[in-house]
């Protein structure tokens with residue numbers, strides 16, 4: 001039965017009585033039945049909030065609902081799912097009483113579009129329209145009543161809810177992207193691996209900027225004292241480049257504390273009592289308040305040595321030790337490096353990708369030293385063969401990667417992976433997950449519900465990407481290492497490949513720019529610890545380890561949580577559960593920016 005075409009929404013109401021009467025002219029008659037032919041969403045009653053929907057979107061939604069839903073109702077009280085573009089509680093309350101809203105699943109229009117596209121009811125939580133109602137949306141999702149629940153923390157094995165790469169469920173915003181990969185995502189995946197980041201908002205009031213541990217502070221991407229942080233970071237980087245590690249760490253800690261300080265610093269007394277603000281940093285803070293600069297930082301910036309070492313270490317794979325050596329040889333510029341390494345700027349690469357891959361796979365499998373050590377390469381470097389190539393790639397690798405391209409890279413990679421091994425899930429980690437608008441590289445953690453599948457998958461997958469022309473270089477490809485409870489080495493036991501990747505012509509963004517792509521393959525039981533470890537920031541996860549050690553006598557790293565005294569391992573089923581296990585308040589990734 002055709003529905004009336006939408007008309008402008010009437011004035012806002014605040015109670016369900018008025019809501020019902022006001023909406024009836026705009027919504028279909030109560031429980032209007034559609035033709036049974038194209039029913040794809042059985043037994044779900046929909047209510048569309050028309051406010052803020054332009055006429056063409058509105059008619060599109062009506063059309064989709066008409067064609068695919070069984071019922072559209074004219075009264076929100078009777079709906080299972082409420083569709084709205086409204087994102088804020090206050091606005092929604094003008095149309096739906098809050099008490100009623102809490103009893104419903106409230107989703108964005110994309111939910112309906114995707115349900116129709118995929119011909120099934122999708123979990124509502126991934127499309128929750130009102131952040132504050134995510135939990136309720138999850139709980140009231142009709143999908144849970146139709147099939148084994150995908151929305152909770154259950155361990156049960158259930159069918160994947162979608163044929164999109166499951167990772168996209170971490171980001172409802174991605175739901176609008178066209179998915180080309182339609183096949184084989186129906187493998188059985190435990191709900192816990194699909195569960196998106198917990199909806200619980202970061203309890204900022206429970207975090208404490210004066211804590212000694214960055215993992216108990218809320219650290220935004222940009223803080224009210226960002227200029228000061230920038231100045232202090234010059235000193236920090238200089239110390240790091242001079243291999244004065246303890247001193248560098250002191251600055252890194254002070255920066256991390258200031259990063260979480262929620263007020264603008266106008267007097268040193270505000271921060272003097274905070275942890276890791278010693279006399280030296282206190283003086284620098286004071287100087288900055290007075291002059292807007294820190295003299296030592298300015299002197300460092302102007303020094304030829306700092307300039308040269310910064311330039312050298314900006315080449316991926318050159319760490320401080322190599323940079324010192326090059327500097328002591330009298331080299332000062334990239335041009336000097338190119339001459340030294342015999343790089344012909346306008347000539348094709350001396351080392352072809354296939355040769356490189358052999359070199360790096362076989363001869364350099366061991367430089368990753370765990371996450372304590374600058375991704376393993378910054379201090380000791382990758383060796384001359386790599387540096388030659390890194391110099392050739394330098395211009396590309398220096399271009400930052402916007403978020404849309406990060407997402408496209410993951411989409412393409414997941415589509416490829418699904419062909420090789422259906423049923424994998426992934427999370428984009430690193431700076432992207434913390435909300436950085438642009439990243440230096442892309443870091444993705446993968447897993448599969450079947451731990452057996454993970455073994456060797458990294459190598460197989462890199463080989464495939466290489467053969468498909470997407471991966472041109474592999475800097476590191478680890479084998480699988482068992483967990484090492486004694487921690488005699490700093491290895492995490494995850495398979496990982498640090499690669500150079502280019503989006504194929506078929507992708508939505510094809511700019512031909514070569515990008516750094518790090519892929520980490522975690523067995524399912526340590527997926528969430530891998531996600532946490534690789535989400536960073538460096539100080540955040542460093543202090544997470546410190547906290548686990550100091551307070552719980554536990555060992556935390558990307559490859560698991562271990563109780564020290566008996567080496568018992570713990571396997572959190574969600575990221576939130578990992579925080580709970582460590583006795584920590586949940587901190588959303590956007591608040592983990594504890595580095596400059």
Ligand code: TTP
Pocket residue numbers: 370371372373374375376429430431432436438439440441442443533534535536537538541
């Ligand atoms: P990176 O990719 O080096 O850093 P990033 O993703 O935070 O930022 P960008 O790529 O834009 O420069 O590292 C990814 C994560 O790996 C990082 O967030 C935390 C972890 N990591 C460490 O734990 N220790 C380290 O020394 C480094 C470099 C990274």
Ligand code: MG
Pocket residue numbers: 429430431432439440441442443
């Ligand atoms: Mg990164």
